Amino acid sequence: MALRLRQLQVVHRHGDRTPLLNIFKGSVNARSEEEETLLWGRQLPTLTQLALLRSKFSVDMGSEAQGSFQQRPFGYLTTRGIEQMTERGDRLRGFCKNEELQLDLVTPEQVQIFSNAYTRTQLSVQALLGGMLRDQPQLNPQVSVLPPEKDIINTYPVFPEIMQMKADLEKDNAEFAAREHEMAPIKQELMKLFPAVDSGQVPFTWLTAADYFVCRRAHMAPYIPGTEVHGDATEKHLGFRFHQFYSHRMILKLVAGRLMHNVLREMQKALWDHSESKKIVIYSGHDVSLLSVLRTMDAEIANDISFWPEYSSALALELLEDENGKFFVRVRLNGEILAIGDAPSGLCSPDRFQDMVSDHIGSLGD
Structure with missing residues (x-):
């Protein structure tokens, strides 16, 4: 059966980044805090590199878009991250060629790019576009950053009740409570070994703890003595926590609902051959964005508690058409076809795909 790619929607994680915060903040040794800042500052792209990256694909912040959340150099895309995202774009360009989606025939009106207010997600998708559209001078789409109340990628600020639901789940779910009890000694x-936490500068979170280990391992940075032994357990526990969170129907709906409703809308417009239908839609987000989206489509990999999307991971949602005009949906993660729902081969009808997703996030009016 010959299938042609009619529409490509991509949800991706940003590239390699620096830690979210200075773990030595508030340390009794002020030099340690300064050295940590210098260490991660050396991983950042130069201003010239940034200007080049931003020169073709501008960011449209909108009149009331939220500001950025990072304090340089922390939480920023690294030079390595830019390289990863450019390579991801190169792969997508090759994929489109193989699937006969001719980028030279795509018009600017048929491309839509979304990011949230984080600088690292904006730069990531700019780098991805640089690789994907390097041979297409006619395509220089803007990166749209929606106002906070309309954000479809990072909805935590929109729905503050998510955090309370998470806290309630930790207490009320017996398995969750037992696992937290087991991890209490670590x-x-x-908390004692991280200066920023021990000094009261920042609260302890498992996300911050895992972030410390991931970033240091990626850049072979030295660990605080006594911490390295807890790395594996910390990262596995974070995976368990988010597996539990996104198994909760309302949390999943609030986190992924807006994005997936947009995915379904764009898919439907393409099926109807609507005048405003898109050929390419890209959503630049985070690891937790991918985790939640995978859960909405019953992706088999989402049941694996040990799974965590690596930097620059890209989920491709393909709308395909056969020679008889029949449409199918297929999903790939980093080029590998995923089993979703009751479609182990990865192929399902658009109606079945919509039903699977809607079963988790409700209809648009819910």
């Missing part, structure tokens, strides 16, 4: 140890 938590207490890390």
Whole structure:
């Protein structure tokens, strides 16, 4: 059966980044805090590199878009991250060629790019576009950053009740509570060993703890003595926590609902051959964005608690048409076809795909 790619929607994680915060903040040794800042500052792209990256694909912040959340150099895309995202774009360009989606025939009106207010997600998709559209001078789409109340990628600020639901789940779910109890000694140890937490500068979170280990391992940065032994357990526990969170129907709906409703809308417009239908839609987000989206489509990989999307991971949602005009949906993660729902081969009808997703996030009016 010959299938042609009629529409490509991509949800991707940003590239390699620096830690979210200075773990030595508030340290009794002020030099340690300064050295940490210098360490991560060396990983950042130069201003010239940034200007080049931003020169073709501008960012439209909108009149009331939210500001950025990072304090340089923390939480920023690294030079390595730019390289990763450019390579991801190169792969997508090759994929479109193989699937006969001719980029030279795509018009600017048929491309839509979304990011949230984080600088790292904006730069990531700009780098991705640089690779994907390097041979297409006629395509220089803007990166749209929606106002906070309309954000479809990072909805945590829109729905503050998500955090309370998470806290309630930790207490009320027996398995969750038991696992937290098991991890309590490691938590207490890390709270003492992380200067920023021990000094009261920042609260302890498992996300921050895992972030510390991931970033240091990626850049072979030295660990605070006594912490390295807890790395594997911390990262596995974070995976368990988000598996539990996104198994909760309302949390999943609030986190992924807006994005997936947009995916379904764009898919439907393409099926109807609507005048405003898009050929390419890209959503630049985070690891937790991918985790939640995978859960909405019953992706088999989402059941694996040990799974965590690597930097620059890209989920491709393909709308395909056969020689008889029949449409199918297929999903790939980093080029590998995923089993979704009751479609182990990865192929399902658009109606079935919509039903699977809607079963998790409700209809648009819910």
